[in-house]
Amino acid sequence: MTDKFVRALGWASLALGAVQLAAPRAVTRLCGVDDTPGATTVARLVGGRELLHAALLLGARNPARWAWTRVAGDTMDLGVLGKAAANRTGARRIRALAALGAVAGITALDVACARGGTAKARGPLQVRASIVINKPREEVYRFWRDLENLPSFMVHLDSVRAINQRRSRWKAKGPIVDLEWEAEIIEDRAGDLIAWRSVPGVGVSTDGLVGFTDGPGGRGTVVDVSLEYGAPGRKLAAAVARMFGEHPEQQVRDDLRRLKQVMETGEVVRSEGSPEGHRALRQLRQRPAQPIGGRA
Amino acid sequence: MKANVWMGRNRLEIQDVPDPQILNARDAIVRVTSTAICGSDLHLVDGYIPTVKKGDVLGHEFMGEVVEVGSGVRDLHVGDRVVVPFPIACGACFACEEGLYSVCENSNPNAGIAEKLMGHAPAGIFGYSHMLGGFPGGQAEYVRVPFADVGPIKVEDDLPDEKVLFLSDIFPTGFMGAEMCDIKPGQTIAIWGAGPVGQFAAASAFLLGADRVIVIDRFPYRLRRVQRTGAEVLNYEEVNVLDALRDMTGGRGPDACIDAVGMEAHHPTPAIYAYDRTKQAARLETERPYVLREAIMACRNGGVVSVIGVYGGFVDKFPMGTVMNRSLTIRTGQCHVQRYTEPLLQRIRGGEIDPSFVISHRMPLSEAPHAFELFKNKQDECNKVVLTP
Ligand SMILES: NC(=O)c1ccc[n+]([C@@H]2O[C@H](COP(=O)([O-])OP(=O)(O)OC[C@H]3O[C@@H](n4cnc5c(N)ncnc54)[C@H](O)[C@@H]3O)[C@@H](O)[C@H]2O)c1
Ligand SMILES: [Zn+2]
Ligand SMILES: [Zn+2]
Numbered sequence: 001m002t003d004k005f006v007r008a009l010g011w012a013s014l015a016l017g018a019v020q021l022a023a024p025r026a027v028t029r030l031c032g033v034d035d036t037p038g039a040t041t042v043a044r045l046v047g048g049r050e051l052l053h054a055a056l057l058l059g060a061r062n063p064a065r066w067a068w069t070r071v072a073g074d075t076m077d078l079g080v081l082g083k084a085a086a087n088r089t090g091a092r093r094i095r096a097l098a099a100l101g102a103v104a105g106i107t108a109l110d111v112a113c114a115r116g117g118t119a120k121a122r123g124p125l126q127v128r129a130s131i132v133i134n135k136p137r138e139e140v141y142r143f144w145r146d147l148e149n150l151p152s153f154m155v156h157l158d159s160v161r162a163i164n165q166r167r168s169r170w171k172a173k174g175p176i177v178d179l180e181w182e183a184e185i186i187e188d189r190a191g192d193l194i195a196w197r198s199v200p201g202v203g204v205s206t207d208g209l210v211g212f213t214d215g216p217g218g219r220g221t222v223v224d225v226s227l228e229y230g231a232p233g234r235k236l237a238a239a240v241a242r243m244f245g246e247h248p249e250q251q252v253r254d255d256l257r258r259l260k261q262v263m264e265t266g267e268v269v270r271s272e273g274s275p276e277g278h279r280a281l282r283q284l285r286q287r288p289a290q291p292i293g294g295r296a
Numbered sequence: 297m298k299a300n301v302w303m304g305r306n307r308l309e310i311q312d313v314p315d316p317q318i319l320n321a322r323d324a325i326v327r328v329t330s331t332a333i334c335g336s337d338l339h340l341v342d343g344y345i346p347t348v349k350k351g352d353v354l355g356h357e358f359m360g361e362v363v364e365v366g367s368g369v370r371d372l373h374v375g376d377r378v379v380v381p382f383p384i385a386c387g388a389c390f391a392c393e394e395g396l397y398s399v400c401e402n403s404n405p406n407a408g409i410a411e412k413l414m415g416h417a418p419a420g421i422f423g424y425s426h427m428l429g430g431f432p433g434g435q436a437e438y439v440r441v442p443f444a445d446v447g448p449i450k451v452e453d454d455l456p457d458e459k460v461l462f463l464s465d466i467f468p469t470g471f472m473g474a475e476m477c478d479i480k481p482g483q484t485i486a487i488w489g490a491g492p493v494g495q496f497a498a499a500s501a502f503l504l505g506a507d508r509v510i511v512i513d514r515f516p517y518r519l520r521r522v523q524r525t526g527a528e529v530l531n532y533e534e535v536n537v538l539d540a541l542r543d544m545t546g547g548r549g550p551d552a553c554i555d556a557v558g559m560e561a562h563h564p565t566p567a568i569y570a571y572d573r574t575k576q577a578a579r580l581e582t583e584r585p586y587v588l589r590e591a592i593m594a595c596r597n598g599g600v601v602s603v604i605g606v607y608g609g610f611v612d613k614f615p616m617g618t619v620m621n622r623s624l625t626i627r628t629g630q631c632h633v634q635r636y637t638e639p640l641l642q643r644i645r646g647g648e649i650d651p652s653f654v655i656s657h658r659m660p661l662s663e664a665p666h667a668f669e670l671f672k673n674k675q676d677e678c679n680k681v682v683l684t685p
Contacts, residue, residue, distance in 0.1 A: 264388045270319040
């Protein structure tokens, strides 16, 4: 289910909400409930709720999750309209039944949309980030191509050992046990890009691609990284991210920033709260002039 | 070692904290001989700069003697006497190559936090919140100075501390404030704030060829001090500033306006002051932007508004219409100190200016909390305090 569709539902909510707030009487007539004293108030309340849905669906970064709020609203409306139809006769009953049918149709759409949205979140996790480094392309490429350098700026990696030109063995700190897997380089174009993936059947599935292009105005190098974690890898990524208290996206961006520090200044820049170097968690919780074997 | 430590809003304490250690190869440890209190520190003490934590060591204006250097430091040796710029800069990134040291791309290990608030991250600053790196400050006996081969400037022994200390911040800051005005002969520059930064801005505007400088404040003792630079003064509690500036410039307005007050400006009308003060206290807006608004309104068409007073977050009722329709230019930034240390040291050596003219109090570091009181509340005609550990 595409985000576009979700946004369309958002716009529908906005229109519906606006009508219900502006002309509640017309709405109650259309639904056949204009004979109940509190009906216009209910129509107004429902209108307000629709505006809330609209805000959630149109404003949120990941709108599909919020489609469930619409499903909840639909269920409420179905209940109200069902009761209205049961208690009425004649033209009013027909109008109430028509409204009931319409809402049921909308509910089906909303459920489909909400399920699509949640299902999508279970696919592979992709993260992308880029940075400009004030060094020639060749040099940055060469540093990365020596995969054993990666742990110097990627916080969650303990070590990477090259087995041969293509294969390497990776170790990462997991939340409970440490993780190990093998990866192979599947594409390698000197000065341009490196792509790798974990060897199938090792429990962790990750793909990575890093591209190197000339920086703006020919100054420096743009490093562009895309990582993808398959189902088992996804759990790893999420766990690691939790462990360091960071969003995976943020973590990759911070990793790249450390790469930049290493390339441009020689090492990861430390402040007092990060005595063992570059652990992101320590950096977030650092306290100047306090730890470092002191009284802390 | 002893250090001046932030323990909560308006709570400072002298505490024993661990001595700094070399963490990066390009670090040096400096034994502080003189350090100062800055208007920027007041924003921290008053709690308007986010991500300051209990136990943080304050201070970003300091100088001293190098007592230890890391393995990667060339050009700096144990025993050297140095003044240290307040922004930390690597000297190798794009920003540093452009001379934009206070937005160095490598010196802030907490860039991720700053990015969330500001979009992109500025450089690390000594003793100025975790968002800006979490580096312990200079109101201490010792400081670790990262990238020691880039920022610190060596000074010979014949110049006393008091003459060179302010190269660490306020002299370059005032100078940059004036430089951003693109001053041409015959021009009139108006400056809000007769604090030490405003005083250096006034002196620098004359160094850069301004014809007239008009400084605005409400403390007579500060206005008297700034008059010594040759500036004219306005007391905003006695006159309407906009009217007065119009009258003094033939109705056209000053060619450039410098905001040397920043986020904690005061307003002469109690009701308006109370309105923004309340909003700021409730953290609905982070600034009290009277000076910024007034500087914009006062500036002549096509002129420059140079903002060196510090702002931390978001401003309400910003007069964008007048900026746009009257072709104003706004220029601002934390000072790129490293750009100015050498040329300004030459001006000091050449006798063009003696920066010690701003000093009003000399006290031991152990009295820092009391010194802050005096400086914050403008008691005892306090203008600038130098502390010695
Ligand atoms: N950009 C930088 O790199 C940089 C560096 C140092 C300091 N600063 C900033 O410069 C500002 C001034 O620093 P300082 O050390 O001189 O501080 P200070 O507190 O000594 O001086 C501020 C002065 O502004 C005056 N003032 C307040 N409200 C005013 C108003 N409405 N109109 C006119 N004057 C008003 C006060 O009376 C006071 O004299 C601070 O915001 C500080 O953070 C910026
Ligand atoms: Zn300062
Ligand atoms: Zn830099």
